[in-house]
Amino acid sequence: MKKPELLVTPTSVAHIHDLAKAGADAVLIGEQRYGLRLAGEFTRKDVREAMDVARKYGIRVYVAMNALFHNDKVDELGDYVRFLADIGVDAIVFGDPAVLMTVREVAPQMKLHWNTETTATNWYACNYWGRKGAKRAVLARELSMDAIIEIKQHAEVEIEVQVHGMTCMFQSKRSLIGNYFEYQGKWLEIEKKKYEKGMFLYDKERDNKYPIFEDENGTHIMSPNDICIIDELGDMVDAGIDSFKIDGVLHEAEYITNVTALYRRAIDLCVEQREQYEEEKDELLAQIEAIQPSHRPLDTGFFFKETVY
């Protein structure tokens, strides 16, 4: 049986060592100038170093260029893609077709992963981007397990599914935190304050806390819970899903490493010793619960939840 890739997001170059040892098969890195909602900020120098570390452990490096670009950055995309091609990264993650066009021009052999976060919702769209040059589609997080498996059955591209961590609910170009401070009249503090870490919106009615942060790409609001389906991997493994992703954005490095090790065990068991997996999976889930920060409850996202419209 095919073993799905375990893809994780490191917070730093040093962290890649730990993740590789914990069992990651691939890492997703990048910088906010081109990529969205990354666990760590990797300059070009860092990406170069990350490549060295990754080669040493034999793991793959993907670089995020999945921002929505305005004209001002279009001209520099080629230079960045060329840089990534020169140092030999394994794939570029994109959402904006401008990146796809640029890769065609300057590095046509570069592998592309299509990830818009919210719009990969049917198998036809995945295959469409496949025909345009993508090797992989990263599915929207708002899909049910059944829908995911149906997509995989029809897919002509690799399928990546996020199995753990928080997900993005909202991205605005506006400076929503800065605007609020400004409205409150807290003018002087804004510039430094709006980029501070650890902010969240509290929703009284649902008693939920939504992490919120600002960066170069605008304002991002994240899910109140961390997805965790370490105990529900069987069907997706059987369906042949190509990559399982742990998104570590806004989490501590140590937490990400521990979660990676637990998923490593879960995937190995699920593929090689299914009975043992069935026996151990509740325990694996309990181990994640034990290290879960108190303000981040776990849930199963949309895997088993019905949405209407």
Place this chain on the structure above:
Amino acid sequence: MWKNERISQIVDGKRVIVKKPELLAPAGNLEKLKVAVHYGADAVFIGGQEYGLRSNADNFTLEEMAEGVRFASQYGAKIYVTTNIYAHNENIPGLEEYLEGLQAAGIHGIIVADPLIIETARRVAPKLEVHLSTQQSLTNWKAVQFWKEEGLERVVLARETSAEEIRQIKEKVDIEIETFIHGAMCIAYSGRCVLSNHMTARDSNRGGCCQSCRWDYDLYKLEGNNTIALFDETDDPFAMSPKDLNLIQSIPKMIELGIDSLKIEGRMKSIHYVATVVSVYRKVIDAYCADPDNFVIRKEWLDELDKCANRDTAPAFFEGVPGYKEQMFGVHSKKTTYDFAGFVLDYDRDTKIVTLQQRNFFKPGDTVEFFGPEIENFTQTVGTIWDEDGNELDAARHPLQIVKFKVEKEVFPYNMMRKEQ
């Protein structure tokens, strides 16, 4: 301001606009469609029973669409259908049939986000023009170039693009550009918001959005295990509610940029709203195109728009990235100050008696205002009101009731009567 030969030329010593943009209006039902066209829209966008993003709006059946197309064609106007959901697997069956139906109904084009729908339309309904929806959040010229190479006739840009960005896009890519000029908008990049999925289990990218962005939240910060409030007791809560878009002042700039279609949002909006907004923008566009160098925005146009506004408005993004003043915090009262009171069905020039369908309560003595494409706005006091059989009424109380009374100036069918609240 930029001046471009394809957009304006000197005729008899005077500059005129030769490339007039399309005025594109929303319509939630057949009556609104007819009003939008009659009040001056060059094209109208509507929703069908499926695949559109307003799952709770009135939507059109294929028969109604065909009737809408027939009506619009008398005015030379086009009808587009929004089919801009991001489909899930379960939405695939039925799509071909639906698109074939749109083509058969004579629809001119569809507004689409999902490549599934783009390619299916190309295959089964090739007569439909395909316009890329704002749901794709197109923000740069290179992405526009991609969609041009995919064979699309038109793209609707992200609402986050500025005038200068649009100018660059126009310069680099030869494709029709449609942009929003008026109405409500998402505060997120369109297509990139799933707040409603999380908060209410309704899929925003399939029309289930509950406008969760407009609710109030409290902003905190986590420091270690302590939660710190980032607001004082007297502060208003954190809010992300955007003011509605209003680009009336920017229309001249948009015309000079060569934008091909100017779009008004609001398939859920009332017939009064559609009529008012369309007629104002019709006047602005016509006046500017006829004599751009002596054009001024008239105060009465601005006042007119205010009569149907239900929220504050701002020129967001086209004129720069909006700040806190383009958002709404704290309690905001409903703004609408006018009710739509009646719809003119007929007018007898000899007796000066109007036949009118009641849309809101009014009675003798009320001051009412008439407006419509054939007339200059005027107000008058309502005198005696009769029902259809000539019985005198103390008031026009019943919705859709046919009433008659005397109106001094001539009015025309489709003219509307409004009343200050």
